[in-house]
Amino acid sequence: MKDIVVVKDKVFETYILETELENIVSNVAQKISNDLRNENPLFLATLNGSFIFASDLIRKIDFDAEISFIKLASYSGTESTGNVKQLIGLNENIENRIVVVIEDIIDTGISMEAMIEELQKHSPKKIVLCTLLFKPGKFVKDYAIDYIGKSIDDDFIVGYGLDYEGFGRNLSKIYKIKE
Numbered sequence: 001m002k003d004i005v006v007v008k009d010k011v012f013e014t015y016i017l018e019t020e021l022e023n024i025v026s027n028v029a030q031k032i033s034n035d036l037r038n039e040n041p042l043f044l045a046t047l048n049g050s051f052i053f054a055s056d057l058i059r060k061i062d063f064d065a066e067i068s069f070i071k072l073a074s075y076s077g078t079e080s081t082g083n084v085k086q087l088i089g090l091n092e093n094i095e096n097r098i099v100v101v102i103e104d105i106i107d108t109g110i111s112m113e114a115m116i117e118e119l120q121k122h123s124p125k126k127i128v129l130c131t132l133l134f135k136p137g138k139f140v141k142d143y144a145i146d147y148i149g150k151s152i153d154d155d156f157i158v159g160y161g162l163d164y165e166g167f168g169r170n171l172s173k174i175y176k177i178k179e
């Protein structure tokens with residue numbers, strides 16, 4: 001019997017339980033710890049969605065690590081420039097440093113591509129991508145994603161930081177929309 005929750009006007013059912021989430025996060029953290037132990041990476045968690053994943057992940061990284069929080073804010077530019085993205089929160093110098101971008105979910109991949117483009121302007125040594133969830137059926141880009149917690153189907157989900165219209169982030173499990 002699946003748990004049911006209502007978030008705003010939609011009904012969701014349990015999809016990924018806490019125990020599985022913990023295993024997923026442990027596996028990713030172990031891989032990153034092994035791969036980047038001697039690289040002094042800067043972890044960059046993308047707000048808002050990745051705040052819970054990032055807080056669990058960083059506590060499972062077993063070397064002395066630095067984390068910061070960034071956000072891509074959209075604002076309307078002139079008609080010719082259209083929708084302009086601005087990177088906010090990057091206070092560290094990442095020039096010639098490996099950065100690990102922590103994302104909650106990569107769906108079409110468009111948001112992450114915009115993030116990569118903005119970070120490239122700051123000349124990092126390398127941009128490593130880490131996402132809790134990935135929807136391969138929706139992905140329209142071709143960049144490599146270094147660490148994927150779990151690939152899922154195309155359904156809309158909430159919980160563990162992910163929202164539906166701002167709500168549902170505080171749910172401990174991940175829920176998927178019930179048709």
Ligand code: IMP
Binds near residue numbers: 110112155
């Ligand atoms: P993109 O399509 O990869 O650009 O994803 C953009 C953003 O949409 C993600 O960072 C999430 O914040 C959000 N998103 C994508 N799929 C879901 C979902 O199933 N639930 C909640 N948010 C989602």
Ligand code: MG
Binds near residue numbers: 049050104
């Ligand atoms: Mg997001």
